[in-house]
Amino acid sequence: MKIQEYTQSKYNFEECMKCTVCTAYCPVLQVNPLFPGPKQCGPDEERLRLKDPYFFNTALKYCMNCKRCEVACPSGVNVAALIQSARIHYDHTPPKVRDRILASTDFMGKMARPVAPVVNAVTGLGITKTVLDATLKIDHRRSFPRYSGSSFTAWLKRHRKEQAAFEEQAAYFHGCYVNYNHPQLGKDLVKVLNALGVGVQLLEKEKCCGIAMIVNGMSARAARNASVNIASIRKAVDKGLKVLSTSSTCVLTLRDEYPELLGIDNDSVREDILLATRFIFERMEAGATLHFRPDYHRRIAYHVPCHLEKLGWGVFSERLLRRIPGVEFTLLDSNCCGIAGTYGFKKENYEAAQNIGAPLFDQIRSVDPEVVACDCETCKWQIEMSTGYPVMNPISILAEALE
Amino acid sequence: MRFDTVIIGGGLAGLTAGIALQREGKSTAIISTGQNALHFFSGSFESVVEKNERMIDFFAKAGIPLHYAPGVRLMPLGSFRPSALCLEDTDIFPTAKVGSKVLIVNFMGYHDFFSTFLAEGLEKEGMQCRIRLLDLPELEPLQRSPGGMRSVQMARILDPIWEKFVQEVRLLIKDEDIVVIPQVFGLKDPSTPGLIREDLPVRAIFAGTLPPSVPGIRTQQLLGRNYERLGGTYLKGDHALRALTKDNRIIGVSTKNLDRHYLKADTFILASGSYFSKGLRSNPFEITEPVFDLDVNYSPERSDWYNPKFAADQPYMHYGVKTDENLHAIKGGTVIQNLYAIGSVMGVSHPRFGFGAGLAIRSAFHVTDQIVQESKV
Incomplete structure (x- = not known):
């Protein structure tokens, strides 16, 4: 019997029962009256959008893609994916300069790294924040992430030999944050995995996962990154490696946003992309041990x-x-x-x-x-x-x- | 990952079972596919006339005060139904003649509360009704958006200004002895409706709105928080897929989010709800239970499933998984000793009388008592 197979709608939107549970869990709806909420922006307006793209509502930009609506939905509707895919397909206004800058975490990191102390000092200044606020509409009350003077990849490359000496290996999708802002987190992962007897290696090529591009109207660039990443991940998986990340958002993007929003097929590697804590937990469940400091508190x-x-x-x-x-x-x-x-x-x-x-x-x-x-x-x-x-x-x- | 008990379903039945077991020192996990029927909760648990001290005590420990008073309660469309055990928001009266003159208060632009139906129902019982709309400037931002005036969003704004609301209602009251108010107070704090009641010069009744139910969501949050504080693992937005069985016992359950990582346990409780929560699945030919493929009690004749009168008692609402008298589930005619079924997946609830909540709790107690007993042997 193949009834469901023939009636399944994109992102399951026909399953919406209009129960309104998602609206109770949408964080934006509780604070911003300009946002019509997940039910209306998602399944309700999708019906209209399918008839005529004229019904696309620019207020969809207020959705922050937190996906709490999807977690709350009792009917399995991918509400957030409906909203983001509508933005991708119907919103053709080019992204603002500011949004391009914010979304280009990879590029900004590369530019900032060699002059990190200067960048950090400048972005910490009140005057810089005032200027950014006035010119780019980046809020002046926000503090900016600091950049690191040396990248994580450079550090790991220096330790390539000792990492290769471990019999077991895992690949690390470090992401922009570890590479440019906080290499210490990557080094911490290497320390923990080494203690479990696992060596760490980089993927052949790694680009920004692209989530910031997806939500800022740059999905074509995100898709290019996704193709590069999945090709590299596939090579690692073919070698029998798990691909680990220390960022929950990078993992979600690689596993779920690629196929759902960018149409990038990751079927054969999806189950091998893991958050590092899951990998470590499963190793320990299988009998591996970590020795902790007795005086730790x-x-x-x-x-x-x-x-x-x-x-x-x-x-x-x-x-x-x-x-x-x-x-x-x-x-x-x-x-x-x-x-x-x-x-x-x-x-x-x-x-x-x-x-x-x-x-x-x-x-x-x-x-x-x-x-x-x-x-x-x-x-x-x-x-x-x-x-x-x-x-x-x-x-x-x-x-x-x-x- | 290993637990003493894995519970499939995070609604009232599943949470009750989880909390009861955690309180007995067991380790449990709840797999919850999205939110549940508590979001449509009327506030009334059951109309069983004997007082159930255990339920009252159980909820009190989770910070949820209940009140017991066998009688009738006002339904959202103006009729009265029997009730005995309720959340404190819901009032129970000895008879449907709750007063002589009634003021029904609603908010400007709020369409999820049926004042005129309420008035018709109350007038049928011999009461005189007056409907008044309040226009609070604080609600104005919600009125601007088409989906804004909803119970939960309103409660978020109204809870901090409940005293102002009471003042406004005081001005509206003339010679009425009852005031009916929509259930849009007390999203976080169960004491807010009580405070409003105390501050009004006449008796206040909180009447249900369209979903989501504000008292229901608060109950869900308080139970969920209590469960997590007791060390329970609440897997939100996940979905039980398949069971691993050996010698007619369940060993583990796989879920959508955890791929091939099985959740293993000594005992399993199925609290996955009815059709809406997909605890039961139906198609034109059969009714099935999707996780364990348990035996389901239903008529093979499809024409028996429905009563053509829409509002009549519908036979399909009584279909559910088969169990033995101790609520062990049955598959292929054989009892599975470490799998229990509780709540509406059992298919014995009677929505017209609102027995679902009480049944969920009673069946959860029945099963957790057995699990605790067995572990002591």
Whole structure:
């Protein structure tokens, strides 16, 4: 019997029962009355858009693609994918200069690296922020990620020989953030995997995963990046390697956004693209051990980023952290921090982003941990800027606790 | 990943089972496919006349006060139905004649609350009704957007200004002895409706709105939080796919998000709900249970499934998975000793009387008691 096969709609939108549950969980809808909400922007308007693209609504740009609507939907409708794909197909206004800059994390990193101290000093200045706000509409209250003077890839290349000496190997999709802003996280991953007897290698070629381009109207460029990445990942997988990432958003993009939004087929490699904490958890479940410092002590509050919640893998990071002796663990309530990648940097979204994040920030202040743990770099910027609490990737906490 | 018990379904039945087991020191995981029937919750659990102290105590521990008073409650369209155990938002009266004059208050631009139906229903019971619309400037941003005036968005704005709301209602009351208010208060804090009630000079009744249900969402959040604070693993937005079985026992369950990573456990509880939550699947030829392919109790004649009268009791609503008397599930005629079925997937609920919630909780208790007992042997 093939009834469902012949009636399945794109992104399952015909399954929408109009129950409105998604509207209760959309963070944007609660703070921005200009956004019509996931139900209307997604399945409701899709019917109209299919009749006539005239019905495309520019308010779709307020969707921050957090995917909480998809997690809440009882009927399996890919609401956020419907909205983003409508933006890709119907919105032909060229992206603004600002959006191009924000989305080009790869290019900006390459440019900034050789002059990192200068860039960091300049972007920290009040006058720079005022100018960026006035000219580009990048909000002046935002603090900018700092750039590193040396890239992670250069560091790993220097250690290529010792990494190759490990009998078991894993490939690392480091992403722009580790490469240009925070190579220490990559080094921490190498330390933890080495302790498990696994050597780390780079992919043959790696480009920015492209999520910021997808949501900023540059999906053609994102698709070019995706083709390069998937080809490299395929080569690694053919060698029997798992491909790991320390960023929940990069993983979600490689696994789900490529086929769903960019039409890039990743079927044969999808299951081999993993968040590093999942890989480590599964190794330990299979019998591998990590030796932790007996004197280690940390009070940790763990925030599950929206995209990790969508992946459904927060449980792996959570369980790993709980396993470290000397860790006092609090699981924070499920809330969005509000930044959503480049979204919160834009002047028009700053207020909304901070209002969305308020419940999370309040809870962090009341828990008062030593450190907040989180698998997403943009959540890290947002939480550090908004609460003053330091934020660490679970991998860095593992590395710090190792003997 | 290993647990003592894996629960499929994160609604009222699944959460009750999860919390009950966590409180007994068991490790559990709940696989939840999106949100659940609590988002359509009326606030009434059941109309069973005997007082169930255990349920009241169980919810009190999760920060959810219930009240017990066998009688009738006001439905969103103005009729009355029996009820005995409710959230504090919902009022129960000894008879349908709840007063003599009623003021029904609604908000300008809010179409999910049926004031005129309510008035008709109350007038049938011999009460005089007056409907008044409040136009609060605080709600103006919501009125601008077509989907803005919804229960949850309104509650977010109204909760912090409930005192102002009470003042406005005070000005509207003339000689009425009852005021009916939409259930759009208390999204986070279950005490807000009670505070409003205390501050009004006449008796206030909170009447249901179109979904999402504000008291229902709050109950879901409080139960979910209680479950996670007890150390439970709530897998949101995931979907149980297949079961791994050996010698007529379930060993593990795979899910959509975890690929081939099986969730393993000693016992499994199926709390996946009815058709809406896809706990049961139907097509023109059969009704099936998709995860374990359990035996389902339904008529082979499709014409028996429906009563042509739309509002009549529909036979398909009573179809569900077969169990033995201890709620062990049955597959191919054989009882599976470590798989239980609870809540509406059992298909014995009666939506017209709102027994679903009480049944979910009672069946969850019945099963978790057995699991705890067995683990002590």
